Amino acid sequence: GESVGLHLPTLSVQEGDNSIINCAYSNSASDYFIWYKQESGKGPQFIIDIRSNMDKRQGQRVTVLLNKTVKHLSLQIAATQPGDSAVYFCAERPDSSYKLIFGSGTRLLVRP
């Protein structure tokens, strides 16, 4: 069935280092992918998205990479800051409809 999973449930990084959060997706027909950040007690916040016709997209301190060959998505955060500590979710859209399938999340901990 459709699923979106993450390789690492918890990632601990030193402040100032770069972070890489990985995500595997199972539906090769998915055409849109999105990363959300969720801080404790809050709703998910949009970080960055990417369409399937792209393999890289950059934002402010964040980069999303898409490898359709191996159905892999990653989120790179440059110069990780304490405020980046949160749970990060990837999601895929398996068809042209509204639906987003969310992964189970990776917790990012930033050590001072």
Next chain:
Amino acid sequence: NAGVTQTPKFQVLKTGQSMTLQCAQDMNHNSMYWYRQDPGMGLRLIYYSASEGTTDKGEVPNGYNVSRLNKREFSLRLESAAPSQTSVYFCASRRMGTNEKLFFGSGTQLSVL
């Protein structure tokens, strides 16, 4: 511009009680959604409303009903709450357009005893 507003923020129910979770958005979005989030899991779609006047089931609709009251408001009702419905509920909205991202509310934490 408040975005997506959910009420209440916290609620405790006894098994069998009913309640309605309220959601309103002020971004003039066409589509609205209800998700639930259980510990250690991602979000699962309960119901959605692609546009005013329409509602459809998501992945986990059993035990819930929804009403799209108008373009701004989308409510989720639990007719007879069960402990399995203990969860955090998020409402979200999206503008028309296939790649438009979801905007989420801050959630309602519901406990059913």
